[in-house]
Amino acid sequence: MTASAVSRRRFNKSVGALTIAFSMAPLAGTAEPMTLPGSLAKNRRLNAWLRIDADGTITIFTGKVELGQGILTALRQIAADELDVTPAKIVMVSGDTAQTPDEGFTSGSRSIEHGGAAIRHACVEARAILLALAAEKLGVTPDKLTVVDGAVTSGDKRLSYWEISVEAQLHRHTRVGAAPKPSDRHRLIGKSMPRLDIPAKVTGGASYVQDIRLPGMLFGRILRPPSYHAALVAFDEAQVRKLPGVVTVVRDGRFLGVVAEREEQAIVARQGLARAASWRDASSPPAFQDIYARLRSLPVDDHVVSRKGGDTPPSVVTSSHSATYTRPYTAHASIGPSCAVARFENGRLTVWTHSQGVFPLRNDLAKALDMDVTKVRCIHAQGSGCYGHNGADDVALDAALLARACNGRPVKVQWMRDDEFGWEPNGPAMIVELHAELGEAGEIVDWSHDVWSSSHTTRPQADGCNLLAAWHLERPKSPGTPEIIPQPAGGGDRNAIPLYDLPRHRVTHHFIRQSPIRVSALRSLGAYANIFAIETFMDDLAKAARVDSVEYRMRHLDDERAFAAIKAAASYAGWQPGLPGGTGRGRGFGFAQYKNSAAYLAVVVEVEVHRRTGEVHVRRVTAAIDAGEIVNPDGLVNQTEGGIVQAISWTLKEQVRFAADRVTSRDWSDYPIIAFPEIPEINVTILDRPGEKSLGAGEAAQGPTAAAIGNAIAHATGVRLRDLPITPDRIKGVFG
Amino acid sequence: MADAIELTVNGKAYRLSVPRETPLLYVLRNDLELNGAKFGCGLGQCGACTVLVGSQAVRSCSFPVDAAREKPITTIEGLGSPERLHPLQQAFIDEQAVQCGYCINGMVMTAAALLMRDPHPDGAAIRRELATNLCRCGTHARILRAIARAGREMAQ
Numbered sequence: 001m002t003a004s005a006v007s008r009r010r011f012n013k014s015v016g017a018l019t020i021a022f023s024m025a026p027l028a029g030t031a032e033p034m035t036l037p038g039s040l041a042k043n044r045r046l047n048a049w050l051r052i053d054a055d056g057t058i059t060i061f062t063g064k065v066e067l068g069q070g071i072l073t074a075l076r077q078i079a080a081d082e083l084d085v086t087p088a089k090i091v092m093v094s095g096d097t098a099q100t101p102d103e104g105f106t107s108g109s110r111s112i113e114h115g116g117a118a119i120r121h122a123c124v125e126a127r128a129i130l131l132a133l134a135a136e137k138l139g140v141t142p143d144k145l146t147v148v149d150g151a152v153t154s155g156d157k158r159l160s161y162w163e164i165s166v167e168a169q170l171h172r173h174t175r176v177g178a179a180p181k182p183s184d185r186h187r188l189i190g191k192s193m194p195r196l197d198i199p200a201k202v203t204g205g206a207s208y209v210q211d212i213r214l215p216g217m218l219f220g221r222i223l224r225p226p227s228y229h230a231a232l233v234a235f236d237e238a239q240v241r242k243l244p245g246v247v248t249v250v251r252d253g254r255f256l257g258v259v260a261e262r263e264e265q266a267i268v269a270r271q272g273l274a275r276a277a278s279w280r281d282a283s284s285p286p287a288f289q290d291i292y293a294r295l296r297s298l299p300v301d302d303h304v305v306s307r308k309g310g311d312t313p314p315s316v317v318t319s320s321h322s323a324t325y326t327r328p329y330t331a332h333a334s335i336g337p338s339c340a341v342a343r344f345e346n347g348r349l350t351v352w353t354h355s356q357g358v359f360p361l362r363n364d365l366a367k368a369l370d371m372d373v374t375k376v377r378c379i380h381a382q383g384s385g386c387y388g389h390n391g392a393d394d395v396a397l398d399a400a401l402l403a404r405a406c407n408g409r410p411v412k413v414q415w416m417r418d419d420e421f422g423w424e425p426n427g428p429a430m431i432v433e434l435h436a437e438l439g440e441a442g443e444i445v446d447w448s449h450d451v452w453s454s455s456h457t458t459r460p461q462a463d464g465c466n467l468l469a470a471w472h473l474e475r476p477k478s479p480g481t482p483e484i485i486p487q488p489a490g491g492g493d494r495n496a497i498p499l500y501d502l503p504r505h506r507v508t509h510h511f512i513r514q515s516p517i518r519v520s521a522l523r524s525l526g527a528y529a530n531i532f533a534i535e536t537f538m539d540d541l542a543k544a545a546r547v548d549s550v551e552y553r554m555r556h557l558d559d560e561r562a563f564a565a566i567k568a569a570a571s572y573a574g575w576q577p578g579l580p581g582g583t584g585r586g587r588g589f590g591f592a593q594y595k596n597s598a599a600y601l602a603v604v605v606e607v608e609v610h611r612r613t614g615e616v617h618v619r620r621v622t623a624a625i626d627a628g629e630i631v632n633p634d635g636l637v638n639q640t641e642g643g644i645v646q647a648i649s650w651t652l653k654e655q656v657r658f659a660a661d662r663v664t665s666r667d668w669s670d671y672p673i674i675a676f677p678e679i680p681e682i683n684v685t686i687l688d689r690p691g692e693k694s695l696g697a698g699e700a701a702q703g704p705t706a707a708a709i710g711n712a713i714a715h716a717t718g719v720r721l722r723d724l725p726i727t728p729d730r731i732k733g734v735f736g
Numbered sequence: 737m738a739d740a741i742e743l744t745v746n747g748k749a750y751r752l753s754v755p756r757e758t759p760l761l762y763v764l765r766n767d768l769e770l771n772g773a774k775f776g777c778g779l780g781q782c783g784a785c786t787v788l789v790g791s792q793a794v795r796s797c798s799f800p801v802d803a804a805r806e807k808p809i810t811t812i813e814g815l816g817s818p819e820r821l822h823p824l825q826q827a828f829i830d831e832q833a834v835q836c837g838y839c840i841n842g843m844v845m846t847a848a849a850l851l852m853r854d855p856h857p858d859g860a861a862i863r864r865e866l867a868t869n870l871c872r873c874g875t876h877a878r879i880l881r882a883i884a885r886a887g888r889e890m891a892q
Binding site: 067068069070194195197198199200201202203204205206207208210211213219262263264267332333334335336337382383384385386387414416417634638639641642643644645646649667668669673674675676677679681682 | 754758759762765766769770771772774775776777778779781782784811812813816817818821824825828829832834835836837838839840841844862863864866867868869870871872873874875876877878879880
C-alpha cells in the first residue's frame with residue numbers, strides 16, 4: 001500500500017486550477033508529539049543541544065553539518081524562533097565529536113525532519129524552563145510573561161535569559177510533551193532569511209577546510225595504485241626524498257604519500273612518487289558496453305520489497321507492456337577535490353573534515369589507525385558541494401596517515417582532480433525492468449518492477465573499515481559488507497514501490513552483493529533511476545490508453561497532496577493535453593514523492609531536439625514542491641533549482657568511464673557536466689503547509705526531472721529512449 | 737630553485753622567494769594567505785582559481801607566478817570586503833547566488849573581467865563568458881541573475 005494515501009480516490013479531471021484545500025490532522029507543528037521527535041530520541045540530554053552563554057548569546061549544538069545546502073541558516077531560524085531571540089544571538093556549533101550530539105550522517109534529506117525537529121523541541125523546552133525560573137524570580141505566573149529577543153518582561157519587571165541561572169536545569173533529559181509554537185506565531189520560520197555563510201564566501205573569508213591554516217602546517221599528497229588491485233612491486237623512496245621541500249615519504253603497503261613544506265612541492269613530489277613506483281596489475285577488463293550484462297551476471301540477493309493484490313490475476317487485460325531502463329555509474333564530481341587537515345599531538349588525533357558524519361568517521365579512523373576511539377576527534381569544516389558519500393572520509397584517513405609521520409606538525413591533504421574522479425565512490429549503475437497490464441479503460445491492473453543494483457551505502461559503518469587507504473595498508477583492513485538499506489527508505493529500491501494506487505503490484509530488488517566499481521550514496525540513491533523508469537513508463541501507458549499523461553497519473557493516485565503538486569506544476573507550465581508530438585519541440589511531465597514519505601515534486605520540462613546533431617536543449621523547467629512546513633523558502637527554492645540543474649546534467653551528459661577495475665574518467669574532459677550556455681529558465685513554486693511536518697526536500701528533484709526530460713524528448717521526437725544518459729549519439733542513433 | 741619575485745596583489749607590493757614557475761594559486765593561497773582563489777582541477781578546466789592579472793581573468797592554478805609580475809593582481813579579497821562590498825559581491829548576496837560556494841570565486845572574478853570590458857553584457861554574453869566556469873550545485877540561474885544585477889548597478 002502506498003505510504004501516504006490520506007483520502008478516498010478522487011477522479012478529478014480538471015488540471016487547470018490549483019486546489020490546496022485538504023484536511024489532515026496536523027502532525028508535529030501543533031499537536032503534542034507521542035514520542036521524542038527527530039534526533040532527540042537518541043540524544044536526550046537537553047544541554048547536548050543548547051547552552052545559554054554568559055556573553056549574551058545562545059549556542060546551538062547540531063550533529064548535522066553544512067554541505068552547501070544552507071542547513072545551519074535554517075536550523076538557526078528554528079532555534080531563534082522557538083527561543084524568541086534574534087538570529088544574531090544564536091551561535092551554531094556543528095559536527096564536532098567533542099561537542100555536538102551524534103546525529104549520524106547529514107544525508108537522505110533528513111536534516112530538517114530530524115535535526116530541525118530535535119532543535120525545535122529542545123528550544124521549546126528550554127524556553128519553558130527559562131520562563132518558569134523568570135516567573136519565580138519576578139514573582140508572577142509564567143503566562144503573564146512576554147519575551148522579546150531574550151528579554152522576559154511582565155509589566156515593568158524585566159529579566160533577560162542571561163540573568164537567569166539555568167545551567168543546572170538544562171542538565172537533564174528532555175521530556176515528551178513540549179508543544180512548539182503554532183505556525184501562525186512564527187516570526188522567522190517560513191521566512192526567506194539570507195544564508196549565514198554567503199558574505200564570507202563572496203569576499204574570500206575562511207569558509208572551507210581548504211582554508212584552514214595551522215602553525216607549522218605541512219602539505220601532503222597521495223598516490224593511489226593504478227587500479228583497485230594493483231600490487232606495488234618496487235618503490236624507490238630515496239629518489240622522492242631528494243625532491244625540493246620534501247619532509248617525509250610515507251609508504252605503508254601500497255599506500256604512498258608525500259609531505260612537503262609547500263603545497264606545490266607536494267604536487268611535484270607526487271609526480272616523483274609515480275616515477276618511483278612500479279606496479280603489477282593482474283585484472284582483466286570487462287568491456288564498457290557489457291556493464292549491464294555483467295551486472296546481471298553477478299550474484300544477487302532477491303528481495304520482494306512490496307507486493308499487493310494476491311495471486312489472482314486481473315480478469316480483463318487489454319494490453320501488456322514491458323520496458324527496460326539503464327542508468328550508468330555517476331560521479332559526485334564536486335568542484336573542489338576532497339580535503340582534510342590532521343594533527344597528532346600527545347597520542348591524540350584531531351581531524352578537520354568535510355565528512356557527512358563525524359562520529360562514524362571517527363570510528364573508522366580509530367579502526368584504520370589502531371587507535372582508541374576516545375583519542376580521535378573529528379571536527380566538521382565545510383568542503384566543496386556534497387551530494388553524498390564522496391572522498392571526504394577517505395582523505396581524512398590520508399591526512400591522518402601522513403600527519404602520524406610528522407612529529408606533531410599538522411598536515412593538509414587535498415586530492416588532485418584525478419584522485420577525486422578516480423577514487424570517489426560513484427552512484428551505482430542500475431537496471432530497471434517494468435511490466436504493466438492495462439484493463440478495459442486503459443487503467444493499470446497489474447504492475448511489476450524489478451531493479452538490479454549494487455549497494456547505495458558503503459559509508460563508514462559498524463562492520464569493517466570503509467576508508468580507502470585502509471584497504472591499501474601493509475596490514476589492510478577489510479571493507480564492510482555492502483549494506484542493503486531496507487524499506488521504507490530503500491537503497492537501490494528507493495522509490496521503486498509505486499506511489500500510484502494500483503490494484504496489484506510486485507516490486508523486487510535484485511541486490512548485487514559486490515560492485516565491479518567502487519560505489520556508494522549519491523543524491524537520491526536508486527530513486528533517480530526508479531522514478532525515471534516509472535514516470536517515463538507511465539507516459540507510455542497513458543499513450544497506450546489514449547489519455548493525457550497528467551490526467552493518467554491523477555487517475556492512478558489517491559493522495560490529495562500529490563494531486564495538488566501535479567496540478568500546480570501543470571497549471572504554472574500551461575500544460576495542454578493533446579499537443580502533437582514529433583515536431584522537434586516537446587514537453588514532458590515527471591512526478592514523485594521522494595522516498596514515498598518526503599517532499600512531493602512535480603515538474604514540466606520543455607525541450608528542443610535537433611535531429612541532425614542529436615542535441616537536446618532544455619528551454620524551460622516548471623516545478624512545484626510540497627515539503628510540508630517550510631523553514632526557509634528561498635533556501636528550498638535554491639536547493640530545488642540546484643537539484644533540477646544537476647539532474648539535467650546527469651540525464652543528458654553524465655556517465656563514468658571505466659576499464660578493468662579502475663575508473664578512467666579522470667578530469668572534466670572525460671566527464672563533462674552541464675555548463676552555463678545550457679541552463680534553462682527555471683521556475684519553482686512552493687506549496688507551503690504551515691503547521692504540517694517539514695518533509696525532506698534536497699533530493700526531491702532528481703528523479704522527476706530526469707523523467708520529465710525523457711518524456712519531453714519522446715514527445716519532441718516520437719521515440720522513447722530508456723538508457724541514461726540520453727546523449728546526442730543515442731538520439732542520432734535512433735534517427736540513423 | 738627560488739627566485740626573487742615582486743608582485744602587486746590587491747594594491748600591496750610583495751617580495752617573495754619562490755621558483756618562477758610556481759603556479760600563482762599557491763603563492764596567493766599559502767604565502768599571502770588569501771582564501772578566495774580555490775584549487776579545483778589544476779588543469780584550467782573549471783575556473784575556481786580565477787584571479788585578475790591586469791584586467792584579464794586568468795586561471796591561477798596553471799599561471800606561473802613569473803608571468804604575473806608585470807601587472808597588478810586582483811583577487812576577490814581585493815574586489816571588496818564584507819564592509820565595503822563590490823557590486824558583484826553585493827549582487828551575489830542579494831540573489832543568494834551560492835550553494836556550496838566553492839566555484840563562486842571564479843564566477844565573481846570572471847564576471848568582474850567581463851564587466852570591465854563590457855559594462856552592459858546581455859544574458860547571452862554572460863553565459864558565453866562563463867561557459868568554462870563549472871558549478872556542480874546547479875546555482876547557475878542565480879549566478880546569471882546576480883551578474884546581470886551587478887552590471888545594472890554598476891552602470892548607474
